[in-house]
Amino acid sequence: SQIDAQNTQEIRIFILQxxxxxxxxxxxxxxxxxxxxxxxxxxxxxxxxxxxxxQWKTINLxxxxxxxxx
Numbered sequence: 001s002q003i004d005a006q007n008t009q010e011i012r013i014f015i016l017q018x019x020x021x022x023x024x025x026x027x028x029x030x031x032x033x034x035x036x037x038x039x040x041x042x043x044x045x046x047x048x049x050x051x052x053x054x055q056w057k058t059i060n061l062x063x064x065x066x067x068x069x070x
Contacts, residue, residue, distance in 0.1 A: 014034040019057045032044065
């Protein structure tokens, strides 16, 4: 789908990032949701296998676009 550049007021970006190194003694298999109170949960991630031995963090960006006129 195309973005209506003239009516776009805000762009929200949700990033899931692995933080830290592999740690055999650390275990976390909790489901992580990406989204916020306005968008709701857009996607989820549940660590499995070796992924449970890493720490994960979410990064939320909100961008107000300027000069998007075509």
